[in-house]
Structure formats: C-alpha cells, structure tokens
Amino acid sequence: MKAKIHITLKSGVLDPQGKAVEHALAALGFGGVDSVRQGKYIEVDLAESNPETARSKIDAMCRQLLANTVIENYAFDLVE
C-alpha cells in the first residue's frame, strides 16, 4: 500500500522558496502569476494491507517526523 503525502505551509506563514520561484518565473517572462507556494510531496510504500492501520500509521509518521505541525499542514491519500 502506498501513501501519497502532501505537506504545505499554513496560510500566513512566509514562503521564501515560493517567492523565489515567483520572481524567477517573472524574470523568465511568465506573466500573470499571482502567487507560488512550495511544499513537499512524499511517497511512502508500506507493507500493510489494512487501510485503517495504514492510515493511522501514516498519520503518526506525519505528526512525529514528516510535518512540522506548528507551521505546516499535511494531507495524504492511500492507493493500492
């Protein structure tokens, strides 16, 4: 079972990496870009076939290691 995890900065938290990308896009001539936010995308392969167990494991991983819940939100989908 595979988990696809998205970790994004909470709104209101400054995103200098996103700002840098925004300015680089403008410098390359891409107009009409209102905002860019950069986050992380993590794929975890789990040897776990029960979706409920997998869900609670991934949730614990996000809280304990993958996301800094003070400034980041996380969300994940499980796929077979």
Added chain:
Amino acid sequence: MKAKIHITLKSGVLDPQGKAVEHALAALGFGGVDSVRQGKYIEVDLAESNPETARSKIDAMCRQLLANTVIENYAFDLVE
C-alpha cells in the same frame, strides 16, 4: 486558475533525502516501510481563465524552471 504541480525523481535516480526519511522512520520505531521517495509540490495561482493556455504555460514553466527533466518527472492538475 490554480495549478497543482508534482515533481518527482525518475525511477533509478538515487534519492538520499528519501533514504534519510526512511532511516529516521525506522529509528522512530515505524516498521514495515518499504521505501520513501521525496519530491516537490508546487501550487501556482495563474491569472488565466482559459484552461488550454494555462496548461501550456504551466508546462513551459515546468520544463524551463521548475523541474530538471534530466532526472525529474513532472505532472500537474488544473483547478478553478
């Protein structure tokens, strides 16, 4: 219109960041993790209402700046 872009390493390309996460999860006592791959997730807000134009713009952004197509794949979805 918002683009949700996923940038992932091509298979076969070493992912030291993913390996570090994998080892950290093991050290925290999370068993049964077969592999971890880390990528990037970028949200771009575009002032563009035509989906076709937006799609080609985002594709150009990915090729020219956001993804290193030698070692990375990219994929994106457009949402209103």
